[in-house]
Amino acid sequence: MRTALLEREGFAALVLRLRAEGITNLDLLTAVEQTPRSAFVPPEYAQNAYSSRSIPIDCGQFMEGADLAVRLLSHLQVKPGHRVLEVGTGSGFVTAILGRLAERVISIERYKTLIANAQRRLEQLAIRNVILRQMDGMNGLPGEGTFDRIFATAAYPVMPRFFAEQLVSGGMLLAPLMVEEERCIMVRLTKTGSRFEREDLFEVPFLPLQPKIAQHL
Template sequence: MNAPLDDREGFAAFLLRLRGRGIVPKDLITAFEATPRQMFIPGQWHDIAWSERMIPIECGETIEGADLQAAVIAALAIEPGSRILEIGTGSGYSAAVMARLAARVVTVDRYRTLTEQARQRFEALGITNAFARQAEGSNGLSGEGPFDRIVVWASFDSLPRAFVDQLSSGGIMIAPIGPDEGEQVMAKLTKLGSRFEREDIGVVRFQPIANSVAAAI
């Protein structure tokens, strides 16, 4: 079944922006193209699915703009054998894309509604190596590491040192670091021994990471 014209045009514009920024890994572009973005976004926002805008989803949360998701996933340098931990499932879109590049993706969110919807979307797309669960992820998933890649879609006020032990040697973590209010820096943290080597890859605005699960939703 062919994608709607507005979706194809939106994807084409998205690709042009990525190429303009030098983000052109073929496997990454193939993974985005194979993952129908409109399936992860409420209907009233379908016409801007491939835009740079953050889009509202259930539980008062948002899905990041397509460009930011692509930049972060590219910076993760995912390999076919990579085991990935994602904190902040949201709609499940980034986990679905990463699952096409990696061996296994575990994605957690504090909202049960979001993880259940993500599971349903993975199943509908035949994605069998992405696993969504409700959990409090401010300190990762200490019982399940090590992971080769960790990505967090919520901000820390300082370097998240608790995650060092959950990364494999040479592993990469990407997370926003900065004050709760205002801008943060998206930092790429590479594990070297027992420390992180830090590279800043952009300025973002995210909500601070929560240290509890949602009781009702």
């Protein structure tokens, strides 16, 4: 009962903050409401599940604050029927929301522990249109065709060119880009034919992308 109350209060406070930023997309907010964030954070952080602060998770990683997660999804503009690639499954919270918005989601992650935890949470929520894979995210997902949306939450040292081949025309990429040693910005690329329109959005606190899959975690 207490957990349900915290969920309602946390979500209501989040919606107020998001509306102040101009984020009012009903489909997106409904998907967030249907995805209890406290189920994705470590138990000791349950009371802070809907805060704007980053929360530590397994394997030395973190999940972005609730405000930033929804803000990024708002910029990604996922629609019904879309096929989405996510680079960096993490806790699986954003993955679950993508599953509610899109037709199909493939999410890749270098840590098998995070994959296993996210899979369990997705199954508990009966989200069945998401595929999780332990993979190196440096090259996206070659050999799986093209995607309407590609979303990354690990920062690339330079904007990866291979995404040009993995996006449909009219598709969109949202990915963090390192611009200084400890500073990265979120970049949105929209593909039109063979050309890209780039938009630098805002600074984000994501960690640099690590190559290869983790062997022990």
